[in-house]
Amino acid sequence: MKAWLSRLQNDLDFVPSSPKELAAYELSHALPDIPCRIETDPAMDEGYRISHSPDGTYLITGGTTGVLYGAYALICRVLCGESLPDEFRSSPQYALRMINCWDNADGSVERGYSGRSLFFEGGHLQYDPFRMRELGRLLASVGLNVLCINNVNVHFPAQLLLEDYLGEAAALADLLRPFGVRLMFSVDFSQPMRHGIPTADPLDPAVQAWWKETAARVWKAIPDLAGFLVKADSEGRPGPFTYGRNHADGANMLAEAVRPFGGSIIWRCFVYNCRQDWRDTKTDRPKAAWEHYAFLDGQFADNVILQVKHGPFDFQVREPLSPLLLGMKKTHMAMELQLAQEYTGHQIDIYTMIPMWRELFEELPESNIMSLAAVSNLGRDENYTGHPLAAVNLFTYGLLAWDPQTDAKEAVTRWARLTYAFSPADESSLVSLLLSSRRTYEKYTAPLGIGWMITPHDHYGPNPSGYEYDLWGTYHKANRDAVGIDRTAAGTGYLLQYPDSLQQKYGDPVTCPDLYILFFHRLPYTFRMKDGRTLIQRIYDDHFDGFSETQAMAETIRSLPFPEEDRKVILDRMDRQLCNAKEWCDIINTFFFRLSGFRDEHGRTIYD
Amino acid sequence: MKAWLSRLQNDLDFVPSSPKELAAYELSHALPDIPCRIETDPAMDEGYRISHSPDGTYLITGGTTGVLYGAYALICRVLCGESLPDEFRSSPQYALRMINCWDNADGSVERGYSGRSLFFEGGHLQYDPFRMRELGRLLASVGLNVLCINNVNVHFPAQLLLEDYLGEAAALADLLRPFGVRLMFSVDFSQPMRHGIPTADPLDPAVQAWWKETAARVWKAIPDLAGFLVKADSEGRPGPFTYGRNHADGANMLAEAVRPFGGSIIWRCFVYNCRQDWRDTKTDRPKAAWEHYAFLDGQFADNVILQVKHGPFDFQVREPLSPLLLGMKKTHMAMELQLAQEYTGHQIDIYTMIPMWRELFEELPESNIMSLAAVSNLGRDENYTGHPLAAVNLFTYGLLAWDPQTDAKEAVTRWARLTYAFSPADESSLVSLLLSSRRTYEKYTAPLGIGWMITPHDHYGPNPSGYEYDLWGTYHKANRDAVGIDRTAAGTGYLLQYPDSLQQKYGDPVTCPDLYILFFHRLPYTFRMKDGRTLIQRIYDDHFDGFSETQAMAETIRSLPFPEEDRKVILDRMDRQLCNAKEWCDIINTFFFRLSGFRDEHGRTIYD
DSSP: OHHHHHHHHHOTTOOOSSHHHHHHHHHHHHSTTSOEEEEEOGGGTTOEEEEEOTTSOEEEEESTTHHHHHHHHHHHHHHTTOOOOSEEEEOOSOSEEEEEOOBOTTSOBTTOOSSSOSSEETTEEOOOHHHHHHHHHHHHTTTOOEEEOSOSSOOTTGGGGGTTTHHHHHHHHHHHGGGTOEEEEEEOTTGGGGGTOSOOOTTOHHHHHHHHHHHHHHHHHOTTOOEEEEOOSSTTOOOGGGGTOOHHHHHHHHHHHHGGGTOEEEEEOOOOOTTOOTTOOSOOGGGHHHHHHGGGTTOSOTTEEEEEESSSSSSOSSOOOOTHHHHOTTSOEEEEEEOSOTTTTTTTSOOOOHHHHHHHHHHSOGGGOSEEEEEOOOOSSTTSSSSGGGHHHHHHHHHHHHOTTOOHHHHHHHHHHHHHOOOHHHHHHHHHHHHHHHHHHHHHSSOTTOOOOBOTTTOOSBOTTTTTTSSSSOOOOOOSSEESOOOSTTTTOGGGGSOHHHHHHHHSTTTSOGGGHHHHOOEETTOBOTTSOBHHHHHHHHHHHHHHHHHHHHHHHHHSOOOHHHHHHHHHHHHHHHHHHHHHHHHHHHHHHHHHOOOOTTOOOOOO | OHHHHHHHHHOTTOOOSSHHHHHHHHHHHHSTTSOEEEEEOGGGTTOEEEEEOTTSOEEEEESTTHHHHHHHHHHHHHHTTOOOOSEEEEOOSOSEEEEEOOBOTTSOBTTOOSSSOSSEETTEEOOOHHHHHHHHHHHHTTTOOEEEOSOSSOOTTGGGGGTTTHHHHHHHHHHHGGGTOEEEEEEOTTGGGGGTOSOOOTTOHHHHHHHHHHHHHHHHHOTTOOEEEEOOSSTTOOOGGGGTOOHHHHHHHHHHHHGGGTOEEEEEOOOOOTTOOTTOOSOOGGGHHHHHHGGGTTOSOTTEEEEEESSSSSSOSSOOOOTHHHHOTTSOEEEEEEOSOTTTTTTTSOOOOHHHHHHHHHHSOGGGOSEEEEEOOOOSSTTSSSSGGGHHHHHHHHHHHHOTTOOHHHHHHHHHHHHHOOOHHHHHHHHHHHHHHHHHHHHHSSOTTOOOOBOTTTOOSBOTTTTTTSSSSOOOOOOSSEESOOOSTTTTOGGGGSOHHHHHHHHSTTTSOGGGHHHHOOEETTOBOTTSOBHHHHHHHHHHHHHHHHHHHHHHHHHSOOOHHHHHHHHHHHHHHHHHHHHHHHHHHHHHHHHHOOOOTTOOOOOO
16 A cells, blocks of 8 residues: 555656546556546536446546545545445535645744645745645545635735736646645735725725736636635734725625636634733623624625634634524535644644534534535644644544544544554554544543633643633633633523524533533532532543543553554654643642632542 | 033044043033042042042042042032032942843843843844943943843853954953943853863863863953853753752852953852742742852852842842842852843833842841842843833942942932933922832732742733743742742741841741741731731732822823933833733732632722
8 A cells, every 4th residue: 555655656757637537547556456447427526426347347437526536435445445335426515625724925834733834935835746746635535625725814925826926826726636626825805905005995996806807817827716715804814894894895895806717705704802801701702703794694695605613712622613603594604623733732632633523513404504624734744744643633524524424433443544554453442542532632621611721822731821811802710619601691691692402402501511511601619510520520530530541542552553653753742742631630620729629539639 | 411421422532541531531521610630549449539629629539440430420419419528438349340231142132121232233243332432431420340241141152252253342342441341251151062172061171271271362352351150050051060060160160260360250040940840849949049059158269259149039029138148158249130120010110129129238248249240221222221210220220339328219319310300399209209119010010029920931911820830930829728838947948048037037927027928928818917907908909009009100200391202202111001000900909819709898899
């Protein structure tokens, strides 16, 4: 398999002109002993059908890119030793299955933990074509089809993607096209002002004309560009609010400009007051997205997609589903996930995300959204994801974006088998470890949905009061008696943004799932959880458990026969995770002990 | 007066060749109507005598530099409208009256709040000769005589002061010499290793030889260089510990090298464990200096001076005197103060230091130390000190280093009069404001000697638990019942490093001065202070008072007729101080309210 994997990379003579040609190449090298045929049926678009003839031949029929997805599906199943039915059909649930890179033109990556940018260096678009080919394959092999290469915070000179860098960007699009991967650009809402127009007001004719001309020029260079991604009026970015316009005004103006070319506007809904006074108890940050967007439902053009983070805060270990994803039925919506482990261990701590994503889809009707996006965890490190095991998140994200019903264990097992080909026992150990890693991380960090006890700015390691008096609207207000924010009708009212069923589920601390309880409720340390434990004892227990589970995880990791290049990195990071888990466990327990005065019922050490 | 002040600056033809010539120049321009004569008596060294003849002539007699100090003393008194006795004699208490600049070769200033370095830019020694002349006068006019121009943390390429930059440094020494100001360099203990020597072991003959040769070369270029300043084995700096040697070994080796040239080694005693585990209650950072140095008393060469920060921590608003300054009777000692307002308001908040310095000298026999040093608050800002009122600290430091009995009010009044020449009422308002500013800052920041509730790294603004779980050994361990560290014999034992009288003064919370009480004791919030208030109520009262005093200060500041260039800066910073004081007041009160549950007895607002 390794020979196959490196072949495409090294085969300089092979420049695929189409997904079909690429599919044939991949099949012939990955499965040299299995006869395959490929037929294109453009009507099938991204879908495919794999039929197994009695003579042993596989026939893959699919749309232009569907044949490539079919080929990778077949290769995956054969290499995993899975049997296929005689006829297997598949097509993706979501049309846009996106990766958002937060790469800056200077080569840095915002919240990147895998080295520098794959696309930029020193203020220039600059990439290794061989790595681009490998990247295209990484994405295509799991069905991902849109790659936004620059940060949503568009720092100069990333604006030049629409200008001086457009030619090179078009060359990159050419490289990725055979993989079915289309580029997307993050754009700066105020970009017309770089060109002598004194405003970026979306209702200004000069602004509208500039964007139309720009779109025409950009799509001429890259006819299959997927669209523009926009972060407006958020954390200091420019946007329509400056001109007294709303976000439908802003998004629709851009949508009009890109419509003739089939482009989409992906409009991020991450708008909140990031200069909140900690004394202000009326403002509750999780309410912000709903307040800014819900009333605009039905007013967005049909080629606008609102991209909403999965939870109402910002990629914490546990948040309930954003109510906006449930409430805007007349608007095209995308859910945004984050593969980059910003708050979840920096790709030092092991944190496999698919169990969390599965929980989200339990609340979210699949058809409520039309697309999925994920912030990239990729970078220039040799292994692309910094921690070799973090690659499972890219892989399983692709499978889930194709089919949100993807089973978590099946997906992780497939990744483990293709990556390491361990013995069944070792594979089972690794899969269990990965599947439980998110709960373990959750246990040793901020308790029970409260979030934000992490070191500010850096977002790694504990700082239980680090955000408490800051401007970010992320408070727990722990005192000697109680902790948490009441977000019910009696409190900030955030809960009222949900449909009735979820209001009922979360509204009463007696019925609210324990793991969400401090997100929705302010509770005394003596509150009895569903299993009879007090809240404070539950906090202590989770933290001690989280650390001991990490110790067990380290034992397992040391026992597994990783290849040497991975082993070195994995063991080093495991040591750092152990230190991190110990700090979290002890600091959170001490923090709550100092406040509450309750000792651990089991007499374990909590430092004064 | 303004004309006189700018004259030296602009008089390009006048290049003083000696302090005497400079003294004559200054007298003739500052006091053109007063006949003066100057006579040199080398035996008087830095001292001077001013005699007033019946014919109205002043005769200044003094040593080589003494005549200049005499001239400035006369100018100061005349311009202040003070009368002089017929004969007035003065000589400095301390031989070395030093300014330590923490300037880096790249032009930045560590903990600098007055712009970039006056001496360095872009990795080069680079200065404006006219500003150097003004600087020399600033220092000489208040009797300061040693200027260490580079950071004690010697970051590359500052090492080149002993090498490539030596010629330019010698030219700088020439500029400053007529002002009686001698240069000093911070040196890197591992510098021999930049020259092919594989070690910096102080007992290694090659190392010793390198320093001897280097000293010979350096003093040849600058024959009156005051010495080398060394930060060794501290916060990551190299030092003798690497080689299993003690600090007497290290300092004496350097002392031997500089002895033939009359140089001194100023050896900083800022050694502590800066990687402390917060769980470790055995280690108490204030004990560190004593533990590292006291046993070496008597072992240092006579041209070594141990430079000890005034308190056992690090320039907090209130610390008791470092016990090391009382305990090493057989060693030459310097006390280090900090004009740079690192923890005391960044030259945004008004903070006049001389009241604090006077308190230190109440505990410290003058003769226990032979020198004073102060970290500079100077930078390239037009006004040198960022905040115009911060200049009072440089001025009064000079007076105090000359005569530690200097009266605080008299010194501040003199500065105010020379600087602004206000009406008596306005002058009195300004002087009162300056003299009370330290207590005001103290009231709204960390309470009662506890320190370290400041934002980590940046050291401006409140973060009550910012250091609590960090590596710096600076913990308050506040919990729901009590706050503070017991440093008595029953606790960490730090108090035992003091002479009996101070052990008695501080040892019992009933006798310990309230303002030091949380430095030495861990106390319940219900503890009764000397005036009957509880500890928690005292904390609340101080914070509300500190903020309202700041509001009153702002009123006063707005009413004063500062010249326009100062007024703009002062008002802007006053607004920032008001915000800072409000944040401190509310956050500290909320922090303790959440912990203790006690409400303010007077019903003022403390946020939940």
